[in-house]
Amino acid sequence: MSAGALVAADGLAAGYGGPPVLQGVTFAVKAGERVAVLGPNGGGKTTLFRTLLGELRPSAGTVVRPPRIGVVPQTERSRLDFPVSALDVALMGTLSTLPWWRQPGRADRRRARRALADVGLADRMHRTFGDLSGGQRQRVLVARALVQDAPVLLLDESYVGLDAPSVDLLDELLATLTAQGRALLIATHDVDQARGWERVLCLNRRQVAFGAPADVLTRATLEATYGGEIVELPGERCVLPPHHHDHA
Template sequence: MNPTDATQPSHAADPGAGHAAREGVGVLVVQRLSARLAGREVLVDVDLRVRSGEIVGLIGPNGAGKTTLLRTILGLVPRHAGTVEVGGTIGYVPQRHEFAWDFPITVEHAVRTGLTHRTRWHGRPPREHTAEAVAALDRVGMAALRHRPVGELSGGQRQRVLVARALVLRPALLLLDEPFTGLDRPTRDVLNGLLRRLADGGTAVLVTTHDHTAANTLCDRIVLLNRTVVADAPPGELTDPAVWLRAFGVADVGR
Protein backbone atom coordinates (compact mmCIF):
# COMPACT_ATOMS: atom_id res chain seq x y z
CA MET A 1 0.00 0.00 0.00
CA ASN A 2 1.45 3.37 -1.03
CA PRO A 3 0.99 6.03 1.69
CA THR A 4 0.90 8.89 -0.81
CA ASP A 5 -1.13 9.67 -3.89
CA ALA A 6 1.87 11.28 -5.58
CA THR A 7 2.55 8.98 -8.51
CA GLN A 8 6.09 8.15 -9.53
CA PRO A 9 6.71 8.38 -13.28
CA SER A 10 7.77 5.37 -15.26
CA HIS A 11 10.38 6.93 -17.55
CA ALA A 12 13.28 4.65 -18.37
CA ALA A 13 16.78 5.59 -17.27
CA ASP A 14 18.84 7.43 -19.87
CA PRO A 15 22.04 5.57 -20.72
CA GLY A 16 23.56 8.86 -21.92
CA ALA A 17 22.95 10.71 -18.65
CA GLY A 18 26.66 10.91 -17.84
CA HIS A 19 27.40 12.51 -21.21
CA ALA A 20 24.47 14.89 -20.70
CA ALA A 21 25.90 15.99 -17.36
CA ARG A 22 29.26 16.79 -18.94
CA GLU A 23 27.77 18.75 -21.81
CA GLY A 24 25.00 20.54 -19.88
CA VAL A 25 22.34 19.60 -22.44
CA GLY A 26 18.61 20.01 -21.99
CA VAL A 27 17.31 17.26 -19.70
CA LEU A 28 13.86 18.89 -19.75
CA VAL A 29 12.53 20.64 -22.85
CA VAL A 30 8.98 22.03 -22.75
CA GLN A 31 7.64 23.70 -25.89
CA ARG A 32 4.37 25.62 -26.37
CA LEU A 33 2.75 23.65 -23.57
CA SER A 34 -0.89 24.29 -22.73
CA ALA A 35 -2.97 22.46 -20.14
CA ARG A 36 -6.58 22.62 -18.94
CA LEU A 37 -8.24 21.72 -15.67
CA ALA A 38 -12.03 21.40 -15.52
CA GLY A 39 -12.23 22.96 -18.97
CA ARG A 40 -10.22 26.00 -17.94
CA GLU A 41 -6.88 26.83 -19.54
CA VAL A 42 -4.31 26.90 -16.74
CA LEU A 43 -1.08 26.89 -18.75
CA VAL A 44 -0.69 28.71 -22.06
CA ASP A 45 2.21 28.34 -24.52
CA VAL A 46 4.81 27.54 -21.84
CA ASP A 47 8.39 27.23 -23.09
CA LEU A 48 10.97 25.97 -20.60
CA ARG A 49 14.35 24.25 -20.69
CA VAL A 50 16.34 22.85 -17.77
CA ARG A 51 19.86 21.60 -18.41
CA SER A 52 21.88 19.01 -16.56
CA GLY A 53 23.71 20.51 -13.60
CA GLU A 54 21.34 23.47 -13.43
CA ILE A 55 18.92 24.60 -10.71
CA VAL A 56 15.91 26.51 -12.01
CA GLY A 57 13.46 28.23 -9.67
CA LEU A 58 9.81 28.49 -10.70
CA ILE A 59 8.17 31.53 -9.07
CA GLY A 60 4.68 32.96 -9.42
CA PRO A 61 1.59 33.89 -7.41
CA ASN A 62 -0.79 31.38 -5.91
CA GLY A 63 -2.79 29.82 -8.72
CA ALA A 64 -0.25 30.68 -11.41
CA GLY A 65 0.01 27.05 -12.55
CA LYS A 66 3.35 26.08 -10.94
CA THR A 67 2.16 22.78 -9.46
CA THR A 68 0.12 22.07 -12.59
CA LEU A 69 3.26 22.51 -14.69
CA LEU A 70 5.14 19.95 -12.59
CA ARG A 71 2.24 17.50 -12.81
CA THR A 72 1.97 17.99 -16.55
CA ILE A 73 5.68 17.23 -16.91
CA LEU A 74 5.05 14.06 -14.88
CA GLY A 75 2.12 13.12 -17.12
CA LEU A 76 -0.40 13.39 -14.25
CA VAL A 77 -2.19 16.27 -16.00
CA PRO A 78 -2.86 15.76 -19.73
CA ARG A 79 -1.38 18.20 -22.23
CA HIS A 80 -3.86 20.18 -24.28
CA ALA A 81 -1.12 21.26 -26.68
CA GLY A 82 2.66 21.33 -26.93
CA THR A 83 5.40 18.87 -26.09
CA VAL A 84 7.40 17.70 -23.07
CA GLU A 85 10.71 15.91 -23.58
CA VAL A 86 12.69 14.44 -20.67
CA GLY A 87 16.14 12.91 -21.12
CA GLY A 88 16.01 10.35 -18.32
CA THR A 89 14.17 9.36 -15.17
CA ILE A 90 12.18 11.93 -13.17
CA GLY A 91 12.29 12.17 -9.39
CA TYR A 92 9.36 14.04 -7.83
CA VAL A 93 9.26 15.66 -4.39
CA PRO A 94 5.64 16.63 -3.63
CA GLN A 95 4.56 19.14 -1.02
CA ARG A 96 4.92 17.61 2.45
CA HIS A 97 1.19 17.63 3.21
CA GLU A 98 0.60 15.25 0.27
CA PHE A 99 2.38 12.39 2.08
CA ALA A 100 0.53 10.38 4.74
CA TRP A 101 2.91 10.90 7.66
CA ASP A 102 0.58 9.11 10.08
CA PHE A 103 0.96 5.90 8.08
CA PRO A 104 2.73 3.31 10.33
CA ILE A 105 5.94 2.83 8.37
CA THR A 106 9.62 3.51 8.95
CA VAL A 107 11.79 6.06 7.20
CA GLU A 108 13.41 3.31 5.12
CA HIS A 109 10.03 1.94 4.08
CA ALA A 110 8.87 5.42 3.06
CA VAL A 111 11.87 5.78 0.77
CA ARG A 112 11.28 2.31 -0.69
CA THR A 113 7.80 3.41 -1.77
CA GLY A 114 9.61 5.34 -4.48
CA LEU A 115 10.39 1.95 -6.01
CA THR A 116 6.83 0.60 -5.80
CA HIS A 117 6.57 0.12 -9.56
CA ARG A 118 9.63 -2.17 -9.39
CA THR A 119 8.39 -4.22 -6.42
CA ARG A 120 6.27 -7.35 -6.58
CA TRP A 121 2.88 -6.82 -5.00
CA HIS A 122 3.25 -10.03 -3.01
CA GLY A 123 6.21 -10.89 -0.84
CA ARG A 124 9.16 -8.86 0.43
CA PRO A 125 10.88 -6.28 -1.78
CA PRO A 126 14.15 -7.35 -3.40
CA ARG A 127 17.21 -6.99 -1.18
CA GLU A 128 18.75 -4.45 -3.55
CA HIS A 129 15.81 -2.10 -2.92
CA THR A 130 16.80 -1.88 0.73
CA ALA A 131 20.38 -1.07 -0.26
CA GLU A 132 19.17 1.59 -2.69
CA ALA A 133 16.92 3.15 -0.04
CA VAL A 134 19.74 3.27 2.51
CA ALA A 135 22.08 4.80 -0.07
CA ALA A 136 19.51 7.51 -0.88
CA LEU A 137 19.02 8.22 2.83
CA ASP A 138 22.77 8.50 3.26
CA ARG A 139 22.87 11.16 0.51
CA VAL A 140 20.43 13.32 2.49
CA GLY A 141 22.03 12.62 5.88
CA MET A 142 19.16 10.47 7.20
CA ALA A 143 20.59 6.93 7.14
CA ALA A 144 20.95 6.85 10.93
CA LEU A 145 17.17 7.32 11.26
CA ARG A 146 16.20 4.61 8.77
CA HIS A 147 14.25 2.58 11.37
CA ARG A 148 12.41 5.54 12.93
CA PRO A 149 8.64 5.86 12.30
CA VAL A 150 7.94 8.66 9.84
CA GLY A 151 5.38 10.17 12.20
CA GLU A 152 8.16 11.06 14.67
CA LEU A 153 10.14 13.20 12.21
CA SER A 154 10.49 16.98 12.25
CA GLY A 155 9.47 19.05 9.25
CA GLY A 156 13.02 19.28 7.94
CA GLN A 157 13.60 15.57 8.37
CA ARG A 158 10.38 14.82 6.51
CA GLN A 159 11.51 17.00 3.64
CA ARG A 160 14.79 15.12 3.39
CA VAL A 161 12.94 11.78 3.41
CA LEU A 162 10.84 12.96 0.45
CA VAL A 163 14.01 13.99 -1.39
CA ALA A 164 15.56 10.57 -0.66
CA ARG A 165 12.38 8.92 -1.93
CA ALA A 166 12.89 10.73 -5.24
CA LEU A 167 16.65 10.11 -5.35
CA VAL A 168 16.20 6.34 -4.99
CA LEU A 169 15.22 6.42 -8.68
CA ARG A 170 18.59 7.99 -9.58
CA PRO A 171 16.83 10.72 -11.55
CA ALA A 172 18.26 12.85 -14.32
CA LEU A 173 15.59 15.44 -13.47
CA LEU A 174 14.44 16.31 -9.95
CA LEU A 175 11.16 18.21 -9.51
CA LEU A 176 10.43 19.77 -6.12
CA ASP A 177 7.13 21.46 -5.21
CA GLU A 178 7.51 24.15 -2.50
CA PRO A 179 10.22 22.30 -0.54
CA PHE A 180 11.16 25.31 1.64
CA THR A 181 7.67 25.98 3.05
CA GLY A 182 7.62 25.78 6.83
CA LEU A 183 11.35 25.16 7.21
CA ASP A 184 13.60 27.24 9.48
CA ARG A 185 16.71 28.92 8.13
CA PRO A 186 19.25 26.24 9.18
CA THR A 187 17.10 23.51 7.61
CA ARG A 188 16.70 25.53 4.40
CA ASP A 189 20.48 25.90 4.27
CA VAL A 190 20.90 22.12 4.57
CA LEU A 191 18.41 21.59 1.73
CA ASN A 192 20.12 24.23 -0.40
CA GLY A 193 23.45 22.50 0.06
CA LEU A 194 21.95 19.14 -0.88
CA LEU A 195 20.35 20.50 -4.06
CA ARG A 196 23.58 22.24 -5.08
CA ARG A 197 25.54 19.01 -4.64
CA LEU A 198 22.99 17.15 -6.76
CA ALA A 199 23.27 19.76 -9.50
CA ASP A 200 27.06 19.68 -9.33
CA GLY A 201 26.77 15.93 -9.93
CA GLY A 202 24.78 16.54 -13.14
CA THR A 203 21.16 16.39 -11.95
CA ALA A 204 18.77 18.92 -13.49
CA VAL A 205 16.66 20.54 -10.75
CA LEU A 206 13.36 22.40 -11.14
CA VAL A 207 11.93 23.79 -7.90
CA THR A 208 8.77 25.81 -7.23
CA THR A 209 8.99 28.27 -4.36
CA HIS A 210 7.49 31.39 -2.84
CA ASP A 211 10.78 32.13 -1.10
CA HIS A 212 12.42 34.73 -3.35
CA THR A 213 15.48 35.03 -1.11
CA ALA A 214 16.11 31.28 -1.25
CA ALA A 215 15.63 31.28 -5.02
CA ASN A 216 18.06 34.16 -5.53
CA THR A 217 20.68 32.38 -3.44
CA LEU A 218 20.20 28.87 -4.80
CA CYS A 219 19.06 29.06 -8.41
CA ASP A 220 21.07 29.50 -11.58
CA ARG A 221 17.95 30.80 -13.32
CA ILE A 222 14.54 32.01 -12.23
CA VAL A 223 11.42 31.51 -14.32
CA LEU A 224 8.51 33.81 -13.50
CA LEU A 225 5.27 32.01 -14.31
CA ASN A 226 1.70 33.25 -14.46
CA ARG A 227 -0.09 30.78 -16.73
CA THR A 228 2.74 31.42 -19.20
CA VAL A 229 6.42 32.29 -18.82
CA VAL A 230 6.71 35.99 -18.05
CA ALA A 231 10.51 36.04 -17.67
CA ASP A 232 13.41 33.60 -17.66
CA ALA A 233 16.84 34.86 -16.55
CA PRO A 234 19.57 34.54 -13.93
CA PRO A 235 18.52 36.11 -10.61
CA GLY A 236 20.83 39.09 -11.02
CA GLU A 237 19.15 40.07 -14.27
CA LEU A 238 15.57 40.13 -12.97
CA THR A 239 15.78 43.68 -11.65
CA ASP A 240 12.99 45.35 -13.65
CA PRO A 241 9.98 45.89 -11.31
CA ALA A 242 7.65 45.84 -14.33
CA VAL A 243 8.50 42.17 -14.94
CA TRP A 244 7.58 41.24 -11.37
CA LEU A 245 4.36 43.26 -11.62
CA ARG A 246 3.45 41.36 -14.76
CA ALA A 247 4.06 38.05 -12.98
CA PHE A 248 2.19 38.92 -9.78
CA GLY A 249 -0.26 41.60 -10.89
CA VAL A 250 -3.01 39.36 -12.32
CA ALA A 251 -5.42 38.00 -9.72
CA ASP A 252 -7.69 35.89 -11.91
CA VAL A 253 -5.48 33.00 -12.97
CA GLY A 254 -5.80 29.20 -12.97
CA ARG A 255 -4.69 26.96 -10.15
Protein backbone atom coordinates in the same frame (compact mmCIF):
# COMPACT_ATOMS: atom_id res chain seq x y z
CA MET B 1 16.45 25.25 -28.53
CA SER B 2 16.23 22.21 -26.27
CA ALA B 3 19.53 20.66 -27.44
CA GLY B 4 21.33 19.24 -24.40
CA ALA B 5 18.32 19.85 -22.16
CA LEU B 6 17.20 17.25 -19.64
CA VAL B 7 13.73 18.73 -19.55
CA ALA B 8 12.15 21.30 -21.85
CA ALA B 9 8.87 22.73 -23.06
CA ASP B 10 8.09 24.52 -26.29
CA GLY B 11 4.88 26.52 -26.70
CA LEU B 12 3.30 24.36 -24.02
CA ALA B 13 -0.32 24.82 -23.00
CA ALA B 14 -2.15 22.61 -20.50
CA GLY B 15 -5.39 22.47 -18.57
CA TYR B 16 -8.13 20.24 -17.30
CA GLY B 17 -10.42 19.84 -20.28
CA GLY B 18 -11.65 23.44 -20.48
CA PRO B 19 -9.60 26.41 -21.63
CA PRO B 20 -5.89 26.08 -20.80
CA VAL B 21 -4.97 27.23 -17.31
CA LEU B 22 -1.34 27.60 -18.37
CA GLN B 23 0.03 28.57 -21.79
CA GLY B 24 2.99 29.92 -23.72
CA VAL B 25 5.53 27.93 -21.72
CA THR B 26 8.92 27.61 -23.42
CA PHE B 27 12.07 26.73 -21.47
CA ALA B 28 14.98 24.30 -21.46
CA VAL B 29 16.82 23.07 -18.40
CA LYS B 30 20.24 21.41 -18.53
CA ALA B 31 22.00 19.08 -16.13
CA GLY B 32 23.42 21.03 -13.21
CA GLU B 33 20.68 23.65 -13.09
CA ARG B 34 18.31 24.54 -10.27
CA VAL B 35 15.22 26.32 -11.53
CA ALA B 36 13.06 28.38 -9.20
CA VAL B 37 9.45 28.13 -10.39
CA LEU B 38 7.73 31.27 -9.14
CA GLY B 39 4.10 32.25 -9.40
CA PRO B 40 1.04 33.23 -7.39
CA ASN B 41 -1.43 30.68 -6.01
CA GLY B 42 -3.23 29.24 -9.00
CA GLY B 43 -0.49 30.50 -11.35
CA GLY B 44 0.06 27.06 -12.83
CA LYS B 45 3.07 25.57 -11.03
CA THR B 46 1.34 22.32 -10.16
CA THR B 47 -0.21 22.12 -13.62
CA LEU B 48 3.26 22.46 -15.17
CA PHE B 49 4.68 19.75 -12.91
CA ARG B 50 1.80 17.39 -13.68
CA THR B 51 2.33 17.97 -17.40
CA LEU B 52 6.07 17.30 -17.12
CA LEU B 53 5.23 14.08 -15.27
CA GLY B 54 2.92 13.00 -18.08
CA GLU B 55 -0.20 13.10 -15.87
CA LEU B 56 -1.70 15.85 -18.03
CA ARG B 57 -1.43 15.87 -21.81
CA PRO B 58 -0.37 19.22 -23.34
CA SER B 59 -3.24 20.86 -25.21
CA ALA B 60 -0.61 22.63 -27.35
CA GLY B 61 3.15 22.53 -27.75
CA THR B 62 5.64 19.87 -26.80
CA VAL B 63 7.53 18.60 -23.77
CA VAL B 64 10.94 16.93 -23.69
CA ARG B 65 11.47 14.83 -20.58
CA PRO B 66 13.55 11.89 -19.42
CA PRO B 67 11.91 8.49 -18.85
CA ARG B 68 12.03 9.07 -15.10
CA ILE B 69 11.27 12.20 -13.13
CA GLY B 70 11.37 12.18 -9.33
CA VAL B 71 8.83 14.11 -7.29
CA VAL B 72 9.38 15.59 -3.86
CA PRO B 73 5.98 16.61 -2.48
CA GLN B 74 5.33 18.99 0.37
CA THR B 75 5.72 17.27 3.71
CA GLU B 76 2.61 18.90 5.08
CA ARG B 77 0.57 17.04 2.50
CA SER B 78 2.08 13.68 3.38
CA ARG B 79 0.05 11.58 5.77
CA LEU B 80 1.88 11.61 9.06
CA ASP B 81 -0.23 9.20 11.06
CA PHE B 82 0.90 6.00 9.30
CA PRO B 83 3.36 4.02 11.44
CA VAL B 84 5.95 3.82 8.67
CA SER B 85 9.67 4.32 9.13
CA ALA B 86 11.90 6.67 7.15
CA LEU B 87 13.29 3.56 5.43
CA ASP B 88 9.76 2.43 4.44
CA VAL B 89 9.11 5.83 2.85
CA ALA B 90 12.43 5.82 0.96
CA LEU B 91 11.72 2.25 -0.15
CA MET B 92 8.49 3.40 -1.78
CA GLY B 93 10.74 5.08 -4.34
CA THR B 94 11.86 1.67 -5.57
CA LEU B 95 8.30 0.68 -6.46
CA SER B 96 8.21 2.84 -9.58
CA THR B 97 11.35 1.15 -10.89
CA LEU B 98 10.12 -2.43 -10.26
CA PRO B 99 7.89 -4.54 -12.48
CA TRP B 100 4.47 -4.86 -10.86
CA TRP B 101 4.95 -8.44 -9.70
CA ARG B 102 8.14 -7.82 -7.71
CA GLN B 103 8.38 -6.78 -4.08
CA PRO B 104 11.35 -4.62 -3.11
CA GLY B 105 14.27 -6.96 -2.37
CA ARG B 106 17.60 -6.72 -0.64
CA ALA B 107 19.19 -4.62 -3.38
CA ASP B 108 16.27 -2.18 -3.23
CA ARG B 109 16.62 -1.86 0.53
CA ARG B 110 20.32 -1.19 -0.01
CA ARG B 111 19.48 1.59 -2.47
CA ALA B 112 16.97 3.09 -0.05
CA ARG B 113 19.50 2.99 2.81
CA ARG B 114 22.15 4.58 0.59
CA ALA B 115 19.73 7.34 -0.43
CA LEU B 116 18.93 8.05 3.23
CA ALA B 117 22.66 8.23 3.95
CA ASP B 118 23.06 10.62 1.00
CA VAL B 119 20.51 13.00 2.54
CA GLY B 120 22.25 12.79 5.93
CA LEU B 121 19.73 10.52 7.66
CA ALA B 122 21.65 7.25 8.00
CA ASP B 123 21.06 7.35 11.75
CA ARG B 124 17.32 8.05 11.47
CA MET B 125 16.21 5.37 9.03
CA HIS B 126 14.25 3.32 11.56
CA ARG B 127 12.51 6.30 13.13
CA THR B 128 8.80 6.75 12.48
CA PHE B 129 8.40 9.18 9.58
CA GLY B 130 5.74 11.24 11.36
CA ASP B 131 8.01 11.74 14.38
CA LEU B 132 10.82 13.34 12.35
CA SER B 133 11.19 17.11 12.10
CA GLY B 134 9.80 18.88 9.02
CA GLY B 135 13.28 19.26 7.55
CA GLN B 136 14.11 15.60 8.15
CA ARG B 137 10.82 14.50 6.56
CA GLN B 138 11.58 16.66 3.55
CA ARG B 139 14.98 14.98 3.20
CA VAL B 140 13.38 11.53 3.48
CA LEU B 141 11.12 12.52 0.58
CA VAL B 142 14.19 13.65 -1.38
CA ALA B 143 15.72 10.23 -0.63
CA ARG B 144 12.56 8.54 -1.93
CA ALA B 145 12.95 10.49 -5.18
CA LEU B 146 16.69 9.67 -5.37
CA VAL B 147 15.97 5.96 -5.13
CA GLN B 148 14.14 6.28 -8.46
CA ASP B 149 17.45 7.28 -10.01
CA ALA B 150 15.82 10.13 -11.91
CA PRO B 151 17.94 12.84 -13.58
CA VAL B 152 15.20 15.43 -13.05
CA LEU B 153 13.53 16.20 -9.70
CA LEU B 154 10.43 18.34 -9.18
CA LEU B 155 10.20 19.83 -5.69
CA ASP B 156 6.96 21.37 -4.46
CA GLU B 157 7.67 24.19 -2.03
CA SER B 158 10.11 22.05 -0.11
CA TYR B 159 11.25 24.90 2.10
CA VAL B 160 7.86 25.83 3.55
CA GLY B 161 7.81 25.61 7.33
CA LEU B 162 11.50 24.70 7.75
CA ASP B 163 13.65 26.34 10.42
CA ALA B 164 16.92 28.05 9.46
CA PRO B 165 19.25 25.05 10.08
CA SER B 166 16.93 22.80 8.04
CA VAL B 167 16.90 25.37 5.23
CA ASP B 168 20.72 25.33 5.19
CA LEU B 169 20.82 21.52 5.13
CA LEU B 170 18.31 21.36 2.28
CA ASP B 171 20.20 24.09 0.37
CA GLU B 172 23.40 22.08 0.68
CA LEU B 173 21.65 18.88 -0.38
CA LEU B 174 20.08 20.48 -3.47
CA ALA B 175 23.44 22.00 -4.44
CA THR B 176 25.04 18.55 -4.20
CA LEU B 177 22.30 16.88 -6.24
CA THR B 178 22.70 19.55 -8.91
CA ALA B 179 26.49 19.25 -8.94
CA GLN B 180 26.03 15.52 -9.54
CA GLY B 181 24.37 16.36 -12.87
CA ARG B 182 20.69 16.48 -12.06
CA ALA B 183 18.26 19.22 -12.96
CA LEU B 184 15.90 20.44 -10.24
CA LEU B 185 12.70 22.43 -10.67
CA ILE B 186 11.70 23.89 -7.33
CA ALA B 187 8.32 25.58 -6.84
CA THR B 188 8.92 28.34 -4.33
CA HIS B 189 7.62 31.67 -3.11
CA ASP B 190 11.03 32.86 -1.98
CA VAL B 191 12.42 35.38 -4.44
CA ASP B 192 15.64 35.87 -2.52
CA GLN B 193 16.36 32.17 -2.60
CA ALA B 194 15.68 32.13 -6.35
CA ARG B 195 18.48 34.68 -6.82
CA GLY B 196 20.99 32.02 -5.78
CA TRP B 197 19.89 29.41 -8.30
CA GLU B 198 20.81 29.03 -11.97
CA ARG B 199 17.44 29.77 -13.62
CA VAL B 200 14.08 31.28 -12.78
CA LEU B 201 10.75 30.46 -14.42
CA CYS B 202 7.89 32.87 -13.69
CA LEU B 203 4.34 31.66 -14.30
CA ASN B 204 1.06 33.48 -14.02
CA ARG B 205 -1.28 31.33 -16.12
CA ARG B 206 1.25 31.89 -18.87
CA GLN B 207 5.01 32.10 -18.89
CA VAL B 208 6.03 35.58 -17.82
CA ALA B 209 9.79 34.97 -18.02
CA PHE B 210 12.51 32.34 -18.05
CA GLY B 211 16.23 32.94 -17.69
CA ALA B 212 19.07 33.79 -15.35
CA PRO B 213 18.00 35.32 -12.01
CA ALA B 214 19.74 38.63 -12.79
CA ASP B 215 17.70 39.01 -15.99
CA VAL B 216 14.39 37.67 -14.70
CA LEU B 217 14.09 38.97 -11.15
CA THR B 218 13.34 42.56 -12.04
CA ARG B 219 10.57 44.60 -10.50
CA ALA B 220 8.63 44.62 -13.80
CA THR B 221 8.75 40.83 -14.15
CA LEU B 222 7.79 40.26 -10.53
CA GLU B 223 4.86 42.63 -10.90
CA ALA B 224 3.71 40.80 -14.02
CA THR B 225 4.05 37.51 -12.12
CA TYR B 226 2.43 38.45 -8.85
CA GLY B 227 0.30 41.45 -9.84
CA GLY B 228 -0.04 44.10 -7.19
CA GLU B 229 0.61 41.65 -4.38
CA ILE B 230 4.30 42.45 -4.05
CA VAL B 231 5.42 44.45 -1.09
CA GLU B 232 8.75 46.09 -1.71
CA LEU B 233 11.22 46.70 1.05
CA PRO B 234 14.11 49.17 0.84
CA GLY B 235 16.90 47.93 -1.43
CA GLU B 236 16.37 45.03 -3.75
CA ARG B 237 14.33 42.89 -1.40
CA CYS B 238 10.70 42.21 -2.00
CA VAL B 239 8.22 40.23 -0.01
CA LEU B 240 5.35 38.19 -1.34
CA PRO B 241 2.00 37.74 0.31
CA PRO B 242 1.52 34.78 2.62
CA HIS B 243 0.46 31.94 0.37
CA HIS B 244 -2.27 29.41 0.99
CA HIS B 245 -3.40 26.16 -0.53
CA ASP B 246 -7.01 25.48 -1.29
CA HIS B 247 -6.45 22.08 -2.85
CA ALA B 248 -4.45 20.28 -0.15
